[in-house]
Amino acid sequence: MSIAPRKPPLQFALRLKRALGGKAGWNGLAAQIAFAAILAWIAYEIVANARANLETQHIASGFGFLNYNAGFDVNQSLIAYNNSDTYWRVFFVGLLNTILVSVIGIVFATVIGFIVALCRLSPNLLLSRIGGIYVEIIRNLPVLFQILFWYLAVLAALPAPRQSISIFNTFFLNNRGLVVPQPVTEPGLYPFIAALAVGIALALGLRRYARRALFQRGQMIRIWPYVLGCLVGLPLVSMLMFGGPLKFELPQLKGFNFAGGARIIPEFVALTVALSTYTGAFIAEIVRAGVMSVHKGQMEAGSSLGLSRAATLRLIVVPQAMRVIVPPLTSQYLNLTKNSSLAVAIGYPDLVSVFAGTAVSQTGQAIEIIAMTMGVYLLLSLTTSALMSVYGWRINRSMAA
Amino acid sequence: MTDISAPSFVRQDLVAERAAPAKTTGFIGFLRMRLLNSPGNILLTILGLLLAWYIVIPAIKFLLVDAIWTGKDRTACLADKAGHEVGACWPYIQAKLTQLIYGFYPEAQRWRVNLTYGLGAALLLPLLMPRLPAKGLNSGLFFFAFPVVAFFLLHGGGIAGFGVSWTAGLLQLFEQSIGGAGDLLVNLSKSSALGPLPWVLGKLLVLVGLLIHWLIFPLTWLRDQLQLSSVPVWGDFLLTAVIVSAVLFVLGGGLRTGGRALIGSLLTFAGIAAGIKLMGLDRGGFPIVDTRLWGGLLVTLVIAITGIVASMPIGIALALGRRSTIPLIRIFSIAFIEFWRGVPLITVLFFATYMLPLFVPGNFAVDGLLRALIGVAIFTGAYMAEVIRGGLAAVARGQAEAASALGLSWWKTTSLIVLPQALRYVIPGIVNSFISLFKDTSLVSIVALFDLLGSLRASFSDPNWSTPTTAFTGFAFAGMIYFVFCFGMSRYSLFVENRLNAHRRH
Numbered sequence: 048m049s050i051a052p053r054k055p056p057l058q059f060a061l062r063l064k065r066a067l068g069g070k071a072g073w074n075g076l077a078a079q080i081a082f083a084a085i086l087a088w089i090a091y092e093i094v095a096n097a098r099a100n101l102e103t104q105h106i107a108s109g110f111g112f113l114n115y116n117a118g119f120d121v122n123q124s125l126i127a128y129n130n131s132d133t134y135w136r137v138f139f140v141g142l143l144n145t146i147l148v149s150v151i152g153i154v155f156a157t158v159i160g161f162i163v164a165l166c167r168l169s170p171n172l173l174l175s176r177i178g179g180i181y182v183e184i185i186r187n188l189p190v191l192f193q194i195l196f197w198y199l200a201v202l203a204a205l206p207a208p209r210q211s212i213s214i215f216n217t218f219f220l221n222n223r224g225l226v227v228p229q230p231v232t233e234p235g236l237y238p239f240i241a242a243l244a245v246g247i248a249l250a251l252g253l254r255r256y257a258r259r260a261l262f263q264r265g266q267m268i269r270i271w272p273y274v275l276g277c278l279v280g281l282p283l284v285s286m287l288m289f290g291g292p293l294k295f296e297l298p299q300l301k302g303f304n305f306a307g308g309a310r311i312i313p314e315f316v317a318l319t320v321a322l323s324t325y326t327g328a329f330i331a332e333i334v335r336a337g338v339m340s341v342h343k344g345q346m347e348a349g350s351s352l353g354l355s356r357a358a359t360l361r362l363i364v365v366p367q368a369m370r371v372i373v374p375p376l377t378s379q380y381l382n383l384t385k386n387s388s389l390a391v392a393i394g395y396p397d398l399v400s401v402f403a404g405t406a407v408s409q410t411g412q413a414i415e416i417i418a419m420t421m422g423v424y425l426l427l428s429l430t431t432s433a434l435m436s437v438y439g440w441r442i443n444r445s446m447a448a
Numbered sequence: 449m450t451d452i453s454a455p456s457f458v459r460q461d462l463v464a465e466r467a468a469p470a471k472t473t474g475f476i477g478f479l480r481m482r483l484l485n486s487p488g489n490i491l492l493t494i495l496g497l498l499l500a501w502y503i504v505i506p507a508i509k510f511l512l513v514d515a516i517w518t519g520k521d522r523t524a525c526l527a528d529k530a531g532h533e534v535g536a537c538w539p540y541i542q543a544k545l546t547q548l549i550y551g552f553y554p555e556a557q558r559w560r561v562n563l564t565y566g567l568g569a570a571l572l573l574p575l576l577m578p579r580l581p582a583k584g585l586n587s588g589l590f591f592f593a594f595p596v597v598a599f600f601l602l603h604g605g606g607i608a609g610f611g612v613s614w615t616a617g618l619l620q621l622f623e624q625s626i627g628g629a630g631d632l633l634v635n636l637s638k639s640s641a642l643g644p645l646p647w648v649l650g651k652l653l654v655l656v657g658l659l660i661h662w663l664i665f666p667l668t669w670l671r672d673q674l675q676l677s678s679v680p681v682w683g684d685f686l687l688t689a690v691i692v693s694a695v696l697f698v699l700g701g702g703l704r705t706g707g708r709a710l711i712g713s714l715l716t717f718a719g720i721a722a723g724i725k726l727m728g729l730d731r732g733g734f735p736i737v738d739t740r741l742w743g744g745l746l747v748t749l750v751i752a753i754t755g756i757v758a759s760m761p762i763g764i765a766l767a768l769g770r771r772s773t774i775p776l777i778r779i780f781s782i783a784f785i786e787f788w789r790g791v792p793l794i795t796v797l798f799f800a801t802y803m804l805p806l807f808v809p810g811n812f813a814v815d816g817l818l819r820a821l822i823g824v825a826i827f828t829g830a831y832m833a834e835v836i837r838g839g840l841a842a843v844a845r846g847q848a849e850a851a852s853a854l855g856l857s858w859w860k861t862t863s864l865i866v867l868p869q870a871l872r873y874v875i876p877g878i879v880n881s882f883i884s885l886f887k888d889t890s891l892v893s894i895v896a897l898f899d900l901l902g903s904l905r906a907s908f909s910d911p912n913w914s915t916p917t918t919a920f921t922g923f924a925f926a927g928m929i930y931f932v933f934c935f936g937m938s939r940y941s942l943f944v945e946n947r948l949n950a951h952r953r954h
Contacts, residue, residue, distance in 0.1 A: 069773030071858070079776040086780070091629055093807045100806045171489050172482035173496035187934035188927055189887035191894075192901055196927075199908065200919040385792035392894050403798050413802035421791045421799070428790035 097414065106411050113138070119405055121396045123312050134406055141398035142423065148318055148397065149384040155323035156383060160330025167335050178331065185328035191389050193325055198317035198393045208304050219298060219305065225316050228295040229309040235285065239292035242285035246277040253277070314395035318387065326383045330376060337372035338364070370442055374435055381431050385424060398423060510535040510917075511924060525915040536921040540913045548903050548926070551743015557604075560734065561746055564601045568594060568753065576940060578947060591757055597723060602742070602750070606733035607724075609671065609680060611688030616671040619664045627657035681730035689717040739817040743898035745929065747817070751824055751889040751899065756882050758825035763832025767840055768862065770833065781833070788830035793888050796823045801895045820892045828885050835877040839870035873948070879941035883934050890930075900926055 068075025101108055113134045120130050124140040125147060166178030185193070203222060205212065211219040211226070219226040253270050260266045286292070298308025341364050349359030390397040391404050403420040407413050471477040483493045514535030516525050523529050525537035541548075550558055571590040574580045600606075633650030674684050693713040700709030727733055742750070769781030788796065800823030805814055843866050851861040871878075893902030904926045908919055 066775075069775060069778075071774055075774040079774055082776055082780070088625065088629075092625060095628075095632075096809050097806045100810050103810060169492065170482065170485075171492045171496070173500075174492050177496055177499060183935065184931065187883075187887075187931045187938065189890040189901070189930060191890040192887075192923070192927065192930060195901065195905065196923045199905070200923050203919065204916065388792040388794045389891070389894075391794060399792070399794055399798070403795065407798075407802060414806065417795065417799050417803055421795050424792055424795065425787065425790040429786070432786075 104411065108412070108414065110415055112410050112412050112415070115410075117406065117409075119409070121401055123315065123396055134402075134410070137406055138398070138402050138419070141396060141401040144395070144401075145384070145387055145390075145397040145399075148315060148322070148387050148390065148395070152319050152322040152326065152383050152387065153380050155319065156326035156330055156379070159323055159327030161334055163327060163331035164334035164338070167331060168338060182328045182331055185325055186332075190321065190325045190386050191392055194317060194321040194389055194393060197321045198314065202313045202317055209300065211300070211305075217297060219300075219308075222313065223304075223310070224313040225311040226298040226305045226308045227311060228297050230293045231296055233291055233294055235290035236292040238285045238289040239282055242281040243278075246279075246281040249277040249281075250274045312395070314390065314393050317393060318390055318395050322383055322386055325386070326379055329379050329382075333372055333375045333379065334368075337368040340371045341367045373438065377431055377435055381428055384427060388424075510920065522911075522913050522915050522918075525913075525917060534915070534917055536924060537913070537915055537917050538921065540907075540915075540918055540921055541925050543913065544903075544907045544910075544922075547907060548744045548900060550746055551898055551903060552741040553737060553743070553746065554741065557735065557737055560601050560604075560737075564598045565749075567597065567601075568749075578944075591760065593719070593723075595754065595757055597727075598750075598753075600727050600729060600733055602737070602746075603739065604734035604736040606729040606731060607681060609674065610684035611692065612667065612674065612684050613671045613680075616664065616667040619660065620668060623657050623660040623664065626653055626660065630654035630657055679730075681724070685717075685721065685724070689714070693717070739815050742817065744903040745900050747892070747897055747899040747902075748886075748889045750817070751821060751892060752882070752886045754821050755824040755828045755885050755889070756878075758821070759828035759832045759881075759885075760878075762825065762829030763836050764867070766829065766833035767836040770837055771840060785830045785833050788827050789834070793824075793827055793891050794894060796827045797891060797895045799823060816895075817897060820895060820897055824885070824889070824892075828881065831881050831884075832878070835874050835881055836870065838877065839872075839874035840866065842873045843869045875948070876941040876945040879937055879944065883937045883941075886933055886937070887930070900929065 064072050064076075067073075068077075068079065071078065115134060116131050117134050117137045118130050121128055121137070121140055123144060125143040126136075126140060128136055128140050163178045163181055166174045167182070169175050169178075205220060205222040208219075208221045208223060211221040213219050217228055250273075253273055257268045257270045260268055296308060298305040300306075345363050345367065346359055349363045350356070354362065387397055388399040391400040394400065398420055403416055407416050410416070470480060472481055484490050512535075514533055516530060516534060516537050516539060519525060519537075519539035522537075522540075524539055525534055527534050546555075546558075550561055553561055571586065571594055575583065575586050575590055580586075630650045630653030633646045633653060635650075637644070637647035637650060670687070671684075674680050674687070677683050693710055696709040696713045697706040700706035724730055766781045766785055769777045770785065772778050772781070797820060800819045801816070804819050804822065808814060847865050847869065848861055851865045856864070889899055890901040892899050893905065898906060904922050907913070908922060
């Protein structure tokens with residue numbers, strides 16, 4: 048006669064308790080109910096007060112105002128805009144300007160950051176000290192201070208258009224901004240883009256084929272001449288056949304101002320310079336920490352395997368440093384995007400400046416407009432952090448394997 | 449067989465001396481090793497020297513050599529008057545110094561600001577030195593007593609009541625709000641399709657409101673009696689002191705062990721009484737200085753200190769909430785933290801300036817500075833929560849387990865075992881968020897408050913001092929202030945970090 052194992056006690060009540068109140072059990076449930084009651088009370092107070100206040104100020108809540116005419120001008124816009132367009136249009140103009148300054152700022156910040164990091168890591172004492180001083184000074188001054196410094200002090204001190212500072216006679220810097228050659232599209236543009244796209248696709252395919260050959264058959268294929276041919280040759284052929292893609296119209300001084308060329312407004316110049324130098328200092332520290340986090344033994348192991356210094360760097364050091372660098376680097380990119388909202392201080396027409404600034408003071412729809420503005424930034428940072436957690440998960444998986 | 453006696457080769461003369469190895473010590477050796485050890489490096493050194501030359505020399509020339517040191521107005525700083533190229537215009541800073549430090553704070557009352565600065569420094573410096581004793585008392589004074597004292601010193605005004613009146617007022621507000629919500633639901637039920645549910649709920653809320661009304665009746669009655677008496681503040685104060693001390697005495701363990709709690713409470717109340725008496729709060733206190741008159745460094749420091757003091761409890765609560773296992777509290781904490789961390793500070797300040805006034809009852813005017821302070825506190829609190837969460841995660845699990853094995857409750861485990869260790873781990877992190885908070889205070893100049901940067905910007909528009917170098921001079925001066933504060937704090941954070949990691953040093 049065998050003794051049947053006793054069934055475990057019924058877990059249902061325990062599970063329910065755990066699900067409802069966590070480790071604290073029924074006390075936790077009680078705490079939750081009290082907490083929910085307080086939240087509900089606060090929410091009720093907010094809604095009731097807001098409704099009463101809006102009524103006394105005669106403001107109709109809702110998003111209907113977005114279809115009204117904005118009636119103000121914006122001094123830089125990537126899409127066609129005039130003052131009889133709607134607030135929706137204003138929203139997109141601001142959003143595009145934010146994206147523009149962020150993307151350009153990110154590119155420059157990355158370049159500055161890597162250069163300064165290389166300086167700081169250099170064995171040359173003088174260079175590493177200069178890099179260190181740059182990082183310390185820039186990081187210890189507020190970013191708004193730097194934006195205002197570039198805008199109110201440096202750019203305002205530049206000469207008038209007639210005495211512009213000329214750079215190779217193509218770029219002109221004066222107190223009304225930076226005048227650059229304007230690209231004009233030519234009929235050869237579309238074939239050029241198509242050729243470039245085909246070239247990129249071919250190069251990627253080649254790389255994939257070569258990697259597969261290396262991993263499966265151990266066969267090394269030299270692909271770089273073909274890749275170069277695809278990336279440079281194909282567009283060149285298209286240029287020969289259909290003509291150049293773009294023509295640059297050079298600015299020329301006529302009277303008191305420039306004719307031809309495109310003028311970049313000084314607000315944009317100040318904002319880009321300040322944001323990219325500021326974020327560049329932080330990126331430099333991130334890159335330096337990333338490179339220093341790779342153990343010295345890794346480099347030595349690489350050279351003991353007979354790899355050249357460049358190959359050791361490319362195959363061993365950089366991939367390991369990138370793991371440390373990428374997550375904080377992304378958060379710096381995000382910070383730069385968020386800091387671009389400081390444009391409102393100097394009047395660069397970004398999202399916060401034209402939408403949460405001018406539009407709020409014109410319509411008084413503070414709740415809707417500020418909620419929309421916050422929503423844009425929130426969406427951006429939540430997406431970024433979601434992508435970063437996927438990245439972290441993949442890194443962890445590859446480290447465990 | 450070799451003949452060992454055969455003379456082997458013996459060198460007759462000395463080997464010629466080799467040249468001494470390149471010197472690697474001393475100044476010359478140092479130059480050779482670190483600056484000039486390869487052609488590439490020599491090139492880099494020359495490049496670096498050129499860079500330094502073109503930045504350092506003009507900077508020194510601007511700040512010191514060509515600078516104008518004395519003068520009455522802008523004419524002193526013009527090139528044709530000075531007779532040479534003009535650098536920094538320091539008389540401009542001298543003329544604007546009070547505005548940059550105090551804003552438009554009335555001149556006769558500025559001693560109050562200086563006294564607050566002095567008090568703050570006297571409390572903060574001992575707190576920062578790890579060697580000095582009594583950290584508990586010191587941090588209590590700095591984080592709780594100092595903000596209150598500073599408020600009455602800087603803003604002025606007195607108090608009309610004390611604990612009893614405040615509690616009664618707060619509870620009355622709560623009761624009215626609940627009653628109002630109930631009435632609203634009852635009214636709604638007349639036109640609603642939901643049937644009797646809102647009516648029942650509304651009646652229930654009204655009933656709860658009534659219950660609270662009767663529960664707090666003794667308190668409100670007491671308050672009314674106190675207000676009628678000749679010394680409302682002191683009567684209220686005495687009553688509060690007696691009630692609070694008695695409660696602490698009983699909670700502390702009664703006759704057996706409650707003595708300590710009683711003495712502590714009495715001493716605290718004695719301190720509060722001394723503060724009230726010294727500042728004359730019962731007789732109206734100091735003349736009120738409207739916050740619109742505040743400005744310059746004063747506003748910068750007020751926002752930074754308030755932000756850090758207010759963000760600590762918010763951050764601790766949110767960090768504990770995020771680690772809690774109670775679902776609703778955890779979800780709320782995560783949502784709250786991620787929301788405020790996901791938006792730029794300037795939109796938070798816009799939120800506080802434009803939206804917050806809509807959320808409070810219409811008869812309740814929120815001061816402009818207070819609005820910014822609320823925004824900054826929430827924003828920094830969310831960041832602080834993540835810093836503190838890191839510290840909580842760094843405390844070994846065994847600590848909390850040992851505490852539960854001893855039978856300590858969750859509150860005791862957290863407040864006596866886990867939090868003190870966690871906070872010690874994150875001191876560098878807290879200092880770092882203080883640095884970014886200090887830098888971020890400059891953003892309030894966008895919402896029409898005149899902090900250091902705002903005052904500086906305002907001073908540029910003074911036609912009396914408009915010269916080509918005014919802006920550069922102003923930025924150089926304000927930059928030095930910001931730099932000294934931030935750099936000092938970052939060095940301090942490094943110092944604490946080294947101290948904490950002393951056991952890991954090789």
